[in-house]
Amino acid sequence: MRSERPVDLLYVNDDDQLRELVSTQLRNESDRLRIETADSAVEGERLLEAEAIDCVLCDHHMPDVTGVEFLKRVREERPDLPFLLFTNTGTEAVASESIEAGVTDYVVQDTVENQAPLLARKIVTYVEHRRAQRERDRTNERLREIAAVTDQVWWVFSPTWDELRFINDGHEAIFGQPPAELRDDPTTFLDRIHGDDVDRVRQAMESCSKGTPQVVEYRVEKSDAVRLWIESRCKPITNEDGETTSLVGLTRDITDRKLYQRELTETVDQLEEFTTTVSHDLRNPLNVAAGNLSLAASESDDDRIDTALNAVTRMSELIDELLALAKEGKTLGDRHDVPYEEIVAKSYENVRAPESTLRVTGSVTLSCDSARLTEAVENIVRNAVEHGGSDVTLTAGVLPDESGVFIEDDGPGVPPEERERVFEKGHTTREDGSGFGLAIVERIVDAHGWEIRVADHAASGARFEIVT
Incomplete structure (x- = not known):
């Protein structure tokens, strides 16, 4: 046998010669066995009190x-200590009585065959099983102590979901099901889930049993009147x-989060409806004013008249920017992989500045809502x-190590004292500016x-870096 953690065995037998023979055979069979011997039950009890014994091997007729x-x-004080009866005078009555008393194993001695290999295997197996069980108990106790302070559910299942190996008390709080019921049939929690x-x-x-980690959201029917999102x-x-040996997991109540998301969606929908209505109600009189001013100017x-027409035009631009700012409160749409150069090209085309120049020095694929990023x-x-x-x-490209992207220009740049304020709503250095444009950029x-930042630039101009 391979040398691992030692096993301390107490062998009790009143026959000196047999006690010595069996002890020698067991030592020769396994170098893991450290054997203490006793010639009587009284001596055995004394050694059990004095020594850390892992297993008892005992004759019956003493x-x-x-x-x-x-x-x-022994069972009165050590109910789980491996105890093997090894006797050459066994009877059915003795075997029955020993089983009723809680014997771990009952082996009848064969006077012809050397049974040391069998005994050694049994002793080591029973001791390792007990040690493993105690370690599981200690681990479970530590987990329970930790889990007791959380309202989340911690659990461990077998790979086939037919054995519940650990669960804390949080399960009952969420599913309305006693843990004992789940241990009897580990899949009964499915009965509490919305059909x-x-x-x-x-x-x-x-999928998890096959080796793929999972995150799943679902509804639990805790009672006729209570439904939770989990x-x-x-x-x-x-x-x-x-090979998958266990499935570990965490379950938590996300009902508040779901309610918040629903309320947020409703709020955004109401905001969008409001801004659309306001836009329509403002644009109509502005269009009338702009048309009449244009006729008057001709x-x-x-x-x-030109001053008034410019003011009306600027008001129309402000409406566009206010609508964009309101829309940035919406959650992002679906994200897809899009090349950065495609985003830049489309954005540049939308601005329509034919006298300007755009250079793209590099590109990287971004997972984004392309409409919002554009x-x-x-x-x-x-x-x-x-x-x-x-x-x-304008020059657009990729940051070192593909940590993000940038776009810069050769204009006057952003003064150092203004760089921390450029993304604030309403901040502008132009008399006719709204201060909303870069605020919208930051929120998107x-x-x-x-993260977006105004970077130091060696040449003149402004450089915006988006760190992804």
Whole structure:
């Protein structure tokens, strides 16, 4: 046998010669066995109190106290200690009595065959099983202590979901089901799941059993009047051979989050409806005013008419920017992989500044809502044209190590004292500016989980870097 953690064995037998022979044979069979011997049950009890014994091997027919009587005494204090009866005078009555007393194993001695290999295997197996069980108990106890302070559900299942290996008390709080009921039949939690979600949860369970981590959201019918939204995360634990040995997971109540998302969606829908209505109600009189001013301007050279027409045009632009700012409160749409150069080209085309120049020095694929990101880059391009002139040159590319992208211009740049304020709503350095353009850019970038900054630039001009 391979040398591992030692096993301390107590061998009790009143026959000196047999005690010595069996002890020698066991030592020769396994170098893991460290054997203490006793010639009576009384001596055995003393050694059990004095030594850390892992297993007892005992004869039955001994004077004063028999092996079965010794077993009963041991079980009073050590109910899980491996105890093997090894006797050459066994009877059915003795075997039955020993089993009733809680014997671990009952082996009848064969006077012809050397039974040391069999005994050694049994002893080591029973001790390792006990050690493993105690370690699981200690682990479960530690997990329970940790899990007791959380309202989330921690659980461990077998790979086939037919054995519940651990669960904390949070399960009952969420599912309304006692853990004992789940241990009897580990799949009964499916009975508490909304009928429309059961198949999806089963598919997630099957996928995790095959080795793929899962995150699944579903509804739990806690009672006739209470329905919860739940999120479960499951991860397979594998051995050295890649075989799944356990499924561990975390389940939590996300009802509040779902309600918030619903309220947010409703709020955004109401905001969009409001802004659309306001836009329509404002644009109609503005169009009438702009049309009449244009007619008046064609019939008169009065500068005041041109001034009024410019003001009306600017009001129309402000409406566009306000609508864009309201729309940036919406959650992002679906994200897709899009080349950065495609985003830049489309944004540049939308601005329509024919005297300007665009150079793209590099590209990288971005996972984004292309419509929203195009809107953001479009605002950066428009900002460059407004501040750098219609003949401004823009350069777009990729940051080192593909950590993000940038777009820069050769205009006057952003003064150092203004760089921390350029993304604030209403901040502008132009008399006719609204201060919304770059504020919209920052919020779109932030919605993607990215960061935008005004970078120091060696040459003149402004440089915006988006770190993805």
